[in-house]
Amino acid sequence: MVAAVRTVLGDIPADELGVCDAHDHLFLRTPVLPGQELDDPVVAAERLRAFGGFGGRSVVQWTPYGMGRRADVLAELSRSTGTHVVAATGLHQAAHYPPALLDRIRDGLASMFVAELTVGIGSTQVRAGLIKVAGAFHTVDAHARLTMTAAAEAHHRTGAPIAVHLELGTAAQDVLDLLCGTLGVPPHRVILGHLGRSPDGAAQREAARAGAFLAFDGPSRAHHATDWRLPEELAALAGAGFGGQLLLGGDTTVPETPGMPHLLHRLRPRLAEVLGEEAVEEMLIANSARAFAFETPAPSS
Template sequence: MVATVRTVLGDIPAGELGVCDAHDHLFLRSPALPGQELGDRERAAGRLRDFLALGGRSVVQWTPYGMGRGAETLASLSRSTGTHVVAATGLHQAAHYTKELLGRVRDGLADLFVTELTTGIGTTGVRAGLIKVAGAFHTVDDHARLTMTAAAHAHRRTGAPIAVHLELGTAALDVLDLLCGELGVAPQHVVLGHLGRSPDGFTQREAARAGAVLAFDGPSRANHATDWRLPEELAALADAGFGGQLLLGGDTTVPETPGMPHLLRRLRPQLERTLGKQLLDAILIENPARAFAFGPTA
């Protein structure tokens, strides 16, 4: 059976993803980021066109439920720019929602995620292609346990990959203990985001050794002092045998983030000198094709 990735225009063979920004945002809105919304369709289209002109082909948007995903716009953007776009279901940290919204959805999260993965987001007909959840700073709090438990149930019913925001890059092993240990999700279907924001080589290697996919996404607006370590972190993980588990993303979270064009215009040449073209091509092309493919269902 050919592995498939679920884009906003439908399922495609995973091998068609091409050069992939594995973690980004075209649209995003949160009460935690007042006045810094990503909501302009033309600016989103411009970023996609710039990315395409630099050789990019696919963008995985990690914006989950209730955060202004722009689901009604994603299909037309994908079609008009010629890029593949993957949308997300899931739920972020509680700080990104009102209490009223959390109260409405908390008891039916797994069903909500499954519906958005299989039927569509609202009335748009656009189906999500991954489940986004989030840990807390150095821990898995009650909200994270709730959302990750729902994500695991939805994964078993659909095969969708699970993407995890690690707060400042922390709690990776706690997340894996819950998702892969207690909840039984196969680690190759778990993508850990923001590993570079806590440049702890031991934890990175342990997470890779457990079988998870490691996403290095930025540059980090709040933690830029860690960005310069990226080449050596990737090289160390590749030298340890984990080159097939690495991803790169732009993670545009506010309008001034350099995001997806920066990933290919500035970061790619730097990393090619450090890692070599063969490994970098694997990180940008081959690894995302595996990481975002749907797995078997329970």
Template sequence: MVAAVRTVLGDIPAGELGVCDAHDHLFLRSPVLPGQELDDPAAAAGRLRAFAGFGGRSVVQWTPYGMGRRADVLAELSRSTGTHVVAATGLHQAVHYPAALLGRIRDGLASLFVSELTDGIGATSVRAGLIKVAGAFHTVDAHARLTMTAAAEAHHRTGAPIAVHLELGTAAPDVLDLLCGALGVPPHRVILGHLGRSPDGAAQREVARTGAFLAFDGPSRAHHATDWRLPEELAALAGAGFGGQLLLGGDTTVPETPGMPHLLQRLRPRLTEVLGAGTVTDMLVTNPARAFAFEAPAQAA
């Protein structure tokens, strides 16, 4: 059976993903970012075309349920720009949602995630291709436990990968203890985001040894102080034998973020100089094809 990635236009062989921005946002809306919404389809199309102009082929949008992911326009954006787009289901930290909304959906999260992965998001036929959840700063709080438990159930029912926002790059061991230990998700089906925001090499190697994928998703307007460390962090991890688990993303969260074109235009040459073309190709092409592919669901085995 050929491994497949679920895009907004349908499933494609994982090998067709091509050069991939493994963590980004075409659309995003949150009460913690007032006035900085990403909600302009024309601007999103411009970013996709610029990314494609530098050889980009695929973008994975980590915007989850209730944060303005614009499933209604994702398919047309993918068609018109010739770029594969992967959409997300899941839930971010509680601070990004009205309490009343969380109260309405909390008891049916796993079913919601499964429906968006298998049937479509809202009234659209666009199916999500991954489940996005989030930890808290240096801990897994009650909300994260709720969402990660639902994400694990949805993973077991569908085979979808799980992507995790690590708050300032922290709590990765606690996240893996819950998802992979208590909840039985294989580590290679987990993608840990924002590890570069806590540039602790020992901690990065600790979680790499589990087999999880590690997403280094900058440069970021808010966290640029850690971006200059990226080449040495990646070189250390690749040198320690973890090159097959590394992913790169632009993580466009507000309009001023350098984002996806910068990832290929500026960051790729810098990383190629330090790491070599083969390692960078692995991070942009080979590794995403494995990280975002669906596997046979455990409940079907």
């Protein structure tokens, strides 16, 4: 059976994704970033066309439930710009939601994730193609344990990949201990985001040895190690044999983020100079195709 990626226009063969921004946001709304919402479909279309102008073919939006992901316009954006778009279900950290909302949905998270993966998001027929959850700073707190447990159940029922926001790049091993150790999710079905925000080579290698995909996603909003150490971090991981587990993304979270076009126009040539064009192409194309493909879940016993 051909591996498939679930886009907002339906399932496609994974090898049709092409050059992929493995972690970004077309739309995002949160009380944590007041006044900095991404909510304009016209602007989103402009960003997708700019990304396409540099050879971009696919974008994976990690915006989960309750954060303004705009499932109502994603399909038309995909059609009008000729870009494959993958949407997310899942739940971010508790700080992004009103407590009353979390109280209302907490007991039905797994079923909600499954419904959004298999039926549609809200009243739309747009199905999610991944499950987004989040750790806490250097730990897996009670909220993260709740959401990751639901994500694991949804994965086992659907075969969907799980993408994890690591807070400032920390707690990767704690996340893997829970998802892969306790909850039985295969490591290659987990995508760890933001590892570059904590430029700890030992922690990065440990996560890679576990078998997870590692997403290096988004330029920093300050001038620190996230940016200037990225080429050497990727070179070290590729040199250690983990090149097939590396992903690249723009992670546009506020309007001034350079995001998608920056990923290909500025970052790609810089990485190619250090790693070689073939290695960077593997990260943008082949690795993304494997990371975001659905796998047939095991039959129930």
